[in-house]
Amino acid sequence: MAKVIGGTQRPTTERGDRNRQASRFLAEDWLLSNQVGARNKLGARSQPRPAPRRRAVSSAVALPAGGQTMTEPARSHPKLERMARRVIDANKYMTLATADGAGTPWASPVYYTPEGYDVFYWASSPDSVHSRNLAGRPELSIVIFDSQVPIGAAEAVYMVARADIVPDLELEGCAATYGSRFPELRVFAPDELRAPAELRLYRARVAQHSVLVRGSDPEFGRGVDTRVVVTL
Numbered sequence: 001m002a003k004v005i006g007g008t009q010r011p012t013t014e015r016g017d018r019n020r021q022a023s024r025f026l027a028e029d030w031l032l033s034n035q036v037g038a039r040n041k042l043g044a045r046s047q048p049r050p051a052p053r054r055r056a057v058s059s060a061v062a063l064p065a066g067g068q069t070m071t072e073p074a075r076s077h078p079k080l081e082r083m084a085r086r087v088i089d090a091n092k093y094m095t096l097a098t099a100d101g102a103g104t105p106w107a108s109p110v111y112y113t114p115e116g117y118d119v120f121y122w123a124s125s126p127d128s129v130h131s132r133n134l135a136g137r138p139e140l141s142i143v144i145f146d147s148q149v150p151i152g153a154a155e156a157v158y159m160v161a162r163a164d165i166v167p168d169l170e171l172e173g174c175a176a177t178y179g180s181r182f183p184e185l186r187v188f189a190p191d192e193l194r195a196p197a198e199l200r201l202y203r204a205r206v207a208q209h210s211v212l213v214r215g216s217d218p219e220f221g222r223g224v225d226t227r228v229v230v231t232l
């Protein structure tokens with residue numbers, strides 16, 4: 001290739017051609033490097049950032065200092081234990097809550113004689129609904145309360161127990177205990193509480209006691225009536 005200078009055509013030198021070619025290569029390299037750098041920056045910006053780690057939050061709700069958490073059950077207290085004993089001592093009837101094999105519930109009031117606070121005796125026909133229920137499912141619940149107290153002043157004791165018929169070998173002593181609570185109470189002879197007699201002496205052994213705490217109780221109330229387990 002030749003350049004025209006002043007009307008005269010002169011051939012270009014080989015060094016000039018090499019310089020122009022090197023300049024072109026340098027320009028192409030610069031353009032290519034800028035394009036690659038731009039793509040790298042775009043890719044870095046498009047990658048999702050890792051999610052920030054969050055601090056775990058406890059689900060327990062704490063009461064004021066010195067209190068218990070909302071999920072912690074209430075505990076037995078001497079005052080509530082005294083109330084439970086008072087209710088048992090002062091009343092004569094308890095309600096038995098039993099169920100048959102299909103789970104059908106049945107409630108029955110019976111007179112009771114306590115032995116301490118964890119054994120209760122009553123006499124019933126083995127053909128009654130609650131007795132038939134206990135023959136197939138001995139677990140039961142019991143409640144004792146005074147229905148004559150003013151509204152808002154109720155006290156009650158709940159019990160979870162297991163019942164059976166007092167066996168013949170224990171019948172004489174247990175029958176004497178059953179008839180000893182009140183002077184007007186009839187004392188059954190052992191033969192009156194075994195076959196072929198119409199009645200049997202039943203015994204409930206209590207596994208758990210609990211008491212009714214009114215929602216308005218100034219010391220233990222929580223706004224609504226609750227049930228608190230006690231140790232007797």
